[in-house]
Amino acid sequence: MRKVFIKTFGCQMNKLDSELVLGRLAGSAYRVVADESEADVILFNTCSVRQHAEDKVYSHLGALKRLKEKRPGVIVGVLGCMAQKEGRSLAKLFGVVDLVCGPRRLAELPSLLEQCNGSGPVVAVDRDRRSSHRAVSFEAGRATGCRPTRHRAYVAVMTGCDNFCSYCVVPYLRGAEVSRPPGDIVEEVRRLADDGCVEITLLGQNVNSYGTGLKPGVTLADLLAMFEPVEGIERVNFVTSHPKDLSRELMNAVASFPKVCEYLHVPPQSGSDRILKLMKRGYTSAHYRELLLMAREIIPGVEIAGDFIVGFPTETEEDFARTLALLKDADFLNCFVFKYSTRPGTAAAELQDDVPLEVKRERNQALLKAQEETSLRKRRALIGSxxxxxxxxxxxxxxxxxxxxxxxxxxxxxxxxxxxxxxxxxxxxxxxxxxxxxxxxxxx
Ligand code: SF4
The missing domain is CATH 2.40.50.140 (Nucleic acid-binding proteins)
Structure with missing residues (x-):
């Protein structure tokens, strides 16, 4: 049996993809190991959302040069978004990469690994974002004990994204938005419950638009209702919500279905309407504030988390002041802040990345500090309860x-x-x- 090691970078969707990849490999003559130095196959499941995430992968690949010299038979594979973005050039860059496999070709991994025979890199990426290739089979891995935690599981309800926010590379790399039929999802959740799972988190890049293109029509609110009768499941979560698709219907569903948790992750990204327009987000900061009010009115006890990007091209002190004001008004339980970095091929890449790194750092720190105060105040309010x-x-x-x-x-x-x-x-x-x-x- 060959020993396989995987290191995952990036989002929950990547974590789930890694779990499913390992499940698939463990079912076909591979044994999963936790130590890279023991492995015959080393896989990096990568993220391209920010330059920083890519830099980490490059540094890991560089560090493998010596290992490959000592053990040339070890197969090194780059999977996921960076593989899709860089393709064959990744294999050339360090001379250590044997396999490059994009996120929609992961189902082919066992046969792709068989093709790695030292005669040159094997490359499987998809140039057409509407191609019929799908991510690794959603069911693989569930039966083979590769779930990191028995009582919790991620469940993909859709793949891809059609939003094309101007800074984001995901629609190009993960392809067009495709929703899974609800029956398949509920069946998978039943199997997870039979295997001891009590909490599921539904994953979609833009989970609020779940159901687009499915016939008969179905919404995320309809889907949430379907988990209520599933015995064993206690909690249902979903991420990530896009503000423009967060509907009253969905909020009512969160409030009325006992298993659905009172938590929304709704990234505003900026508090400046000018920047939101440049980001092509499709809402204003006033609309975002209204959504928060509506959610708190409809869903008792709801907590909300946000994300912001600081230093988007042309962001002025005034734009940033609006972002800081929104963060303070939003009263988030948690908030994640990222410094903008240009993603080649996106619409924002046409704009000059003109906010100096030092200013991005200062704005990042200012938001984190304000959020820390809010987070502490909200958690202190729980003392005694x-x-x-x-x-x-x-x-x-x-x-x-x-x-x-x-x-x-x-x-x-x-x-x-x-x-x-x-x-x-x-x-x-x-x-x-x-x-x-x-x-x-x-x-x-
Ligand atoms: S909704 Fe926007 S930020 Fe989220 S994955 Fe799609 S394009 Fe990227």
């Missing part, structure tokens, strides 16, 4: 404690002697930091 947490397992920072999450995605740490992973516990909150709350279990 009792929350319900779904236990994930030992805390990463302090393995003697356990970590769980509330329904609205607040991280909770607590002491417990038992292995409670996958169980719901009641925790009385005694302290808070900007990232998490801590407390004592009052009921298991």
């Amino acid at each position: 009792t929350v319900e947490a779904l236990v994930e397992g030992p805390s990463k920072r302090d393995p003697s404690r356990l970590t769980g999450r509330t329904r609205n995605n607040c991280i909770v740490h607590f002491e417990s002697a038992g292995d409670l992973a996958g169980r719901l516990v009641k925790v009385r909150i005694t302290s808070a930091t900007p990232l998490a709350v801590s407390g004592d279990v009052v009921e298991e």
Whole structure:
């Protein structure tokens, strides 16, 4: 049996793709190993959303040169978005890459690996974004125990994106938006529940537009209703929501279906209408604020997370002040901030990347600082209350404690002697930091 190692960069969709790839390989004469130095096949599942993510992969590939000299038989594969973007040139760059496989060709991985015989790189990418190739089979891997956590699972409900936000390379790399038939998704979730899964997170680049093109017509709200009867599933989440597609119907569904968690990840990206227009986001900051008000009115206890990009081309101090104001008004539980970097081939790449790196850093820090204050205030407000947490397992920072999450995605740490992973516990909150709350279990 050949030993395979995979390192995943980027988003949840990539994590799921890696899980499914390993599942598929483990079913065909490969054994998964956790240590790169033991592996016969080393795979990097890559991300191209930002230059920084690509730089990390380049650095890993450079570091493999010595290993390839010592063990030329080791197969090195680059999978995912960078593979799609760079194609054959990746193989030439370092001379260590044997396989380049884009995100829509991952289902072919076992046979592509068979073709790697040292006679030159094997390249499988898709130049046509509407090609009929699909990502790795959604079901593969589910039966072979490659899920990182037994009680939680990502479930892809769609692939690709047709939005073409001006800074984003995803629609070019992951292809056209395609929704999975609801019956297939529910069937997969049933199998996951039979295998001990209690929490699912539905994944889509633009999950609110789920169902586009399916016949008969179906919406994400319709899909959410279908998990209510699935025995064993306790919690249903979905990411990522696009503000322009976040409907009242969907908010009503979140409020009315007991299994659907009160948490929305809705990235505004900027608080300046001028920048939002340049980003081709399709909404204004006023509309975004209205959405937050509506969500808080309709969904009791909802928490909202956001993302911002700072330093988009031409962003002035005034534009940034509007972004900072939106972040403060939004009262996010969490917020992720990214410094703009040009992605070749996108519409924004036509604009000059004219905000100096130092200014991007300052704006990044200013947003993070403001969010830290909000995050701490919101978590301190929980002190003295009792929350319900779904236990994930030992805390990463302090393995003697356990970590769980509330329904609205607040991280909770607590002491417990038992292995409670996958169980719901009641925790009385005694302290808070900007990232998490801590407390004592009052009921298991
Ligand atoms: S919605 Fe916009 S940011 Fe999100 S994947 Fe699609 S193009 Fe990229």
